[in-house]
Amino acid sequence: MSDSGLQPYKGGYYLWTYVPSLAAAIVFAVLFTGVTAAHCYRLWKSRLWFCIWFIIGGLMEIVGFCARASASSKTGQLIPYVIQNLFLLLPPVLFAATAYMILGRTIRSVNGERYSLVRVRWLTKVFVSGDALSFFIQGGAAGLMATGGNMQLGERLVVVGLLIQVVLFGCFCATAGVFHYRFQRYDVGAAAYGDGGPGGWRQSLYMLYAISALIMVRSVFRVIEYSLGHDGYPLTHEWTLYVFDSVLMFAAMVIFYVWNPSPDRYQQAELLNLEGVASSK
Incomplete structure (x- = not known):
């Protein structure tokens, strides 16, 4: 290794x-401590x-960067390397899960289920299940890589997990885009759902597009x-x-905070969801 500050791990x-x-x-x-604290306050207020x-x-981003800071003087130690690798690799999967949940609630809050490519009652379940699969594959791969023994297998598994995430996001963006087009084109009452104001369905979709682009x-x-x-390289x-x-994920957290979902809109969506589940029984 050319960098004199590097320390070998084993052998x-x-x-x-x-x-x-x-x-x-x-x-x-x-930076992530600040924006995460802001999200905690918003969550406490909005419920x-x-x-x-x-x-x-x-x-997870905070823990990852703290471990990375520790690793700057401990490049031969396994634990800081494992923690920073795992905790910086996985957060976007959790950000994506939130985006999937928001789309379903946005569609439901404007009674736009008939314009969705995927039935709304299955939309969140399908995307979040795929997200969980990506999460576990990447997590397991990071564990393999951390041992230093199965680097190639670990790298391949990470790529598989990431490709699942990319495909999911492509399908998610298509679902959101088709709903957006159909709803504003064919629903005469679309403008009545807070279209231009803060927390409106259109703003929620634009927020999702921005976050999705960053994660993609x-x-x-x-x-x-x-x-x-x-x-x-x-x-x-x-x-x-x-x-x-790091910059992209920080930007995603800032965007989600600034253009956050409207509590009233999504609480209404939860009620509609519960009513739909009850009526189907």
Whole structure:
């Protein structure tokens, strides 16, 4: 290894290809702490408990960057490497789960079920189930990679998990886009559902588009990163992680906070959902 600050793990094997920046890790730990605290306050005020997955994702980012800061002086130790690798890889899966839940509730809140490609009662279940599969595959792969023994298998499994996430997001964006087009074109009452105001259905969809685009770019970057392998450019140059992952995920959390769901709208959606479940029994 060219970097004199690197320490070997076992038998001359190096977990890192560079010494992680202490300053960058601290900066992003502070940034994610701030935005996660803001989300906690918003959750306490709104009581939209399904949004807690966004907060859990933010907490994972904080832990990941704290571990990364610790690893800057402990590049030969396994635990900091494992924690930062796992806790920075998985949060977007939780952000995506929240986005899936919001789409179903948005459609239900405007009585737009007939315009959805997927039946609303199945929409969240299908996407969140696929999201959970991606989560477990990536988590298991990160564990394999952390041992330093099955790096190639771990990298391939990460790519599989990320590809599942990319495909899911493509289907999700198509579902949201088709609903958006159909509802505003064919429903004469579309404008009555807070179309132009804060928390309206249109603003909720635009928020989802923005978050989805950020997560999609990040996931494609991660696919490329792990496809190129341990010696590829992304995994040997730290700036790529911050530009194509950390900055994008921080932006996603900020966007979700600023254009957050309307509590009244989504509480109404929950009531409609409960009524629909009761009537089907």
